[in-house]
Every structure is written in structure tokens, then in C-alpha cells.
Amino acid sequence: MSDPFYQLQWQRLDLALLQQPQPEVWICQLHCAVPSIAGNKWLKLKYHIQQIQQHNKSGILSFGGAFSNHLLALAAAGQHFGFSTVGVVRSHQPDLANPTLQQCRKLGMQLQFVSPALYRTKTTAMLLAELQQQYPDYLIVPEGGTSAAAVQGVAELPLAATPNGPADLLCCASASGGTIAGLIVGSNGTPVLGISVVKDASLSQKISVLLPEPASQWHWQLQPELTNRAYGKFTAETLHTCLELATQQIYTEPVYTGKALHTLLQLLARGELAPYRRIAFFHTGGLQGLAGLRYRSLIRDADYCKLSGAN
Ligand SMILES: Cc1ncc(COP(=O)(O)O)c(C=O)c1O
Incomplete structure (x- = not known):
């Protein structure tokens, strides 16, 4: 196509x-x-973006490390296409001077920091249910955008x-x-x-x-x-x-x-x-x-x- x-x-x-x-x-x-x-990011994101547009969701929440290419790409897509983004970041101590996170914030991404231990449970039903409750109108996309x-x-x-x-x-x-x-x-x-x-x-x-x-x-x-x-x-x-x-x-x-x-x-x-x-x-x-x-x-x-x- x-x-x-x-x-x-x-x-x-x-x-x-x-x-x-x-x-x-x-x-x-x-x-x-x-x-x-650029790179694989657009190809991995495009049908997620189509899903939120079709289902009238307000945004996408996803996961990544403190220097995540995926989170920055998501933040940029959110700004370009006009949807909200939340990045759940694996980090002990939020370092907002980190250039990736700085850019994510500049692009309007809301960041949530979780400890590496808690992050490891990110695919468990409980954490996902909690996040979905906190952001009911968001599509939750796995780490790296892989789905x-x-x-x-x-x-x-x-x-x-x-x-x-x-x-x-x-x-x-x-x-x-x-x-x-x-x-x-x-x-x-x-x-x-x-x-x-x-x-x-x-x-x-x-x-x-x-x-x-x-x-x-x-x-x-x-x-x-x-x-x-x-x-x-x-x-x-x-x-x-x-x-x-x-x-x-x-x-x-x-x-x-x-x-x-x-x-x-x-x-x-x-x-x-x-x-x-x-x-x-x-x-x-x-x-x-x-x-x-x-x-x-x-x-x-x-x-x-x-x-x-x-x-
Ligand atoms: C630049 C870059 N190359 C390759 C990959 C690996 O892609 P995948 O996670 O889909 O295996 C990633 C992670 O998403 C990435 O950021």
C-alpha cells in the first residue's frame, strides 16, 4: 500500500x-x-494512530526506557496528528535534563516515572488495569510499539x-x-x-x-x-x-x-x-x-x- x-x-x-x-x-x-x-517508528505507529482516530480515543499511552526512541517518536506523532500522549518511563530518578525526555515533554508528552521493579510488571494485568483506569480514554500500546x-x-x-x-x-x-x-x-x-x-x-x-x-x-x-x-x-x-x-x-x-x-x-x-x-x-x-x-x-x-x- x-x-x-x-x-x-x-x-x-x-x-x-x-x-x-x-x-x-x-x-x-x-x-x-x-x-x-523515521525508521521503523512510523510503520509501528501508523495503525495504532488509525485505531484511536476510528474509536475517537484522546490519546496513546506507552512504555519505554529513559532514552527511548519509541517514546520520542510517539510524542512527535502526538504533536503532529493532534492526539495526547503519555509515556511511562522506566527510571529510578526522573532526570528531566535527559535530551530524550526533554524533547518528549516539549512535544507535549505527559511523563510518568516508575521504578524498574514496578516497570518489570508492566504487562501484568493489574498494572495495565490501573493505568487504563487512570487514562480511560487512551489506547495502551506495549513497549517499543510492538503489537x-x-x-x-x-x-x-x-x-x-x-x-x-x-x-x-x-x-x-x-x-x-x-x-x-x-x-x-x-x-x-x-x-x-x-x-x-x-x-x-x-x-x-x-x-x-x-x-x-x-x-x-x-x-x-x-x-x-x-x-x-x-x-x-x-x-x-x-x-x-x-x-x-x-x-x-x-x-x-x-x-x-x-x-x-x-x-x-x-x-x-x-x-x-x-x-x-x-x-x-x-x-x-x-x-x-x-x-x-x-x-x-x-x-x-x-x-x-x-x-x-x-x-
Ligand atoms: C532504532 C531502533 N532499531 C531497532 C529497534 C528494534 O525494533 P523491535 O523492538 O521492533 O525489535 C528499535 C526498538 O524499537 C529501535 O529503536
């Missing part, structure tokens, strides 16, 4: 550095009229249609599983490789539950990212890869897309993807997270500028 709200940009990755014949790798970026909703509606939106992405012809492998970073589930459903049988950037032993199961038919009917695989770092942590090598990619005008951050591409490059270097001819990688956005990494001194100012394309 055509969607006037976004445009796709394709960039071919220069793999000369890998020094052996390799499949082509194409990076697919989704640019939106509202930049904070059947998100899968429906991502499934519309024509990721296999690279400018050089059909891809024979689709790839993306995976955390809560909604994006890869959408790619799988929309893949028309093209195999999908998700690179997990979280240490979550139940991720495969979460993805399976999102698929409309038994998981065995589809061609997909989950590969843990290869630096073996916890979610949100990254190695100097991953950061180096992100900086290298920036020299090709492919801007990434090291928590999601950069980490996944670093693993993809390692798999290519090992020859593990040699059977494929053309790989399409979905750039899921998240560049706003760079400001949070700089804020916590996890990247230097100079790297922030390079990674965000400022110089």
Missing part, C-alpha cells in the same frame, strides 16, 4: 574493505515528514525491492521483535535475519507469537549480535564501524542499527552469508539516541558530530 507520509532511500554499502567477493548489501532508510518518526498493529504496518515495507533487483535476504536489528515480525509477514518467502541487540532468551518466542501462522511456516532466523554486550552497551569496535559507515554517509548509532550492522559485517567477513546475492538491511532509525549517548559521556562530542552527520 502506498503511504505518502514517508519516502525510502536506498544506499549500497561499499564492502571493498572485506576483500573477498560478497553479496551486495543495500541499506533501506525510511524518511518521514516528521523526522523523529499486531505494528506488525501490520512493518509488513507493508517493500524491503526486498532494492534498486538493483530483488533481495534474497532481509535483515534488521531486533529488540522487542515487532519489526522483524512485520518483515517476516511482508517477506513473500524471502528469508529474514534478525540481529538481536538485546540479551533476551525469550525473543524468538515473542516473535513467534506475533506471527499470524505457526513460526515454522516462515523463513526467518535470529542471530545474537556478536560482541556479546548487554542491551545499550557497545564495544569500541562497534563504534568504529559506525564511524566507518558515517564516512559512506550511512549514519547509525551503536545501540541498534550500528550494532546490528557490525555483526552483519562480521558474518560477511566470515563468509557465512556467501550463499546470498543481495541483502537488504532495514535502517530502523534511532539517531536521536546519539544525543543521550553524548549526554552520558558514552561517546565524545566529535564522534557525535560524525555519527549524526553534522560534519
Whole structure:
């Protein structure tokens, strides 16, 4: 289905550095009229927004960490489309100077802070019922925006249609599983490789539950990212890869897309993807997270500028 709200940009990755014949790798970026909703965010949100419009709800409540790409995208969508937003944030101590939360507030999002312990119970019926009682007129959307509606939106992405012809492998970073589930459903049988950037032993199961038919009917695989770092942590090598990619005008951050591409490059270097001819990688956005990494001194100012394309 055509969607006037976004445009796709394709960039071919220069793999000369890998020094052996390799499949082509194409990076697919989704640019939106509202930049904070770029990447997978618009695709995951669009049918939630349609639901609140159809049911005359006043807003959307969702969950995220203190530097959540999803919450910022939701706040931006709320401001753009004129609905209210509530962000339930996992944080001991509210730090309102954090650049992500500052932006969320500027965009009109109401923030509620919950302790990590309480947050862990966020899917329990009791907490959800409490929140629904507090915000009776809101649609409650799970963390990361992952739901059947998100899968429906991502499934519309024509990721296999690279400018050089059909891809024979689709790839993306995976955390809560909604994006890869959408790619799988929309893949028309093209195999999908998700690179997990979280240490979550139940991720495969979460993805399976999102698929409309038994998981065995589809061609997909989950590969843990290869630096073996916890979610949100990254190695100097991953950061180096992100900086290298920036020299090709492919801007990434090291928590999601950069980490996944670093693993993809390692798999290519090992020859593990040699059977494929053309790989399409979905750039899921998240560049706003760079400001949070700089804020916590996890990247230097100079790297922030390079990674965000400022110089
Ligand atoms: C930039 C970015 N990439 C990838 C993902 C992973 O997507 P999913 O949670 O749907 O697996 C996220 C999380 O939503 C994200 O913010």
C-alpha cells in the first residue's frame, strides 16, 4: 500500500574493505515528514494512530526506557496528528535534563516515572488495569510499539525491492521483535535475519507469537549480535564501524542499527552469508539516541558530530 507520509532511500554499502567477493548489501532508510518518526517508528505507529482516530480515543499511552526512541517518536506523532500522549518511563530518578525526555515533554508528552521493579510488571494485568483506569480514554500500546498493529504496518515495507533487483535476504536489528515480525509477514518467502541487540532468551518466542501462522511456516532466523554486550552497551569496535559507515554517509548509532550492522559485517567477513546475492538491511532509525549517548559521556562530542552527520 502506498503511504505518502514517508519516502525510502536506498544506499549500497561499499564492502571493498572485506576483500573477498560478497553479496551486495543495500541499506533501506525510511524518511518521514516528521523526522523523529523515521525508521521503523512510523510503520509501528501508523495503525495504532488509525485505531484511536476510528474509536475517537484522546490519546496513546506507552512504555519505554529513559532514552527511548519509541517514546520520542510517539510524542512527535502526538504533536503532529493532534492526539495526547503519555509515556511511562522506566527510571529510578526522573532526570528531566535527559535530551530524550526533554524533547518528549516539549512535544507535549505527559511523563510518568516508575521504578524498574514496578516497570518489570508492566504487562501484568493489574498494572495495565490501573493505568487504563487512570487514562480511560487512551489506547495502551506495549513497549517499543510492538503489537499486531505494528506488525501490520512493518509488513507493508517493500524491503526486498532494492534498486538493483530483488533481495534474497532481509535483515534488521531486533529488540522487542515487532519489526522483524512485520518483515517476516511482508517477506513473500524471502528469508529474514534478525540481529538481536538485546540479551533476551525469550525473543524468538515473542516473535513467534506475533506471527499470524505457526513460526515454522516462515523463513526467518535470529542471530545474537556478536560482541556479546548487554542491551545499550557497545564495544569500541562497534563504534568504529559506525564511524566507518558515517564516512559512506550511512549514519547509525551503536545501540541498534550500528550494532546490528557490525555483526552483519562480521558474518560477511566470515563468509557465512556467501550463499546470498543481495541483502537488504532495514535502517530502523534511532539517531536521536546519539544525543543521550553524548549526554552520558558514552561517546565524545566529535564522534557525535560524525555519527549524526553534522560534519
Ligand atoms: C532504532 C531502533 N532499531 C531497532 C529497534 C528494534 O525494533 P523491535 O523492538 O521492533 O525489535 C528499535 C526498538 O524499537 C529501535 O529503536
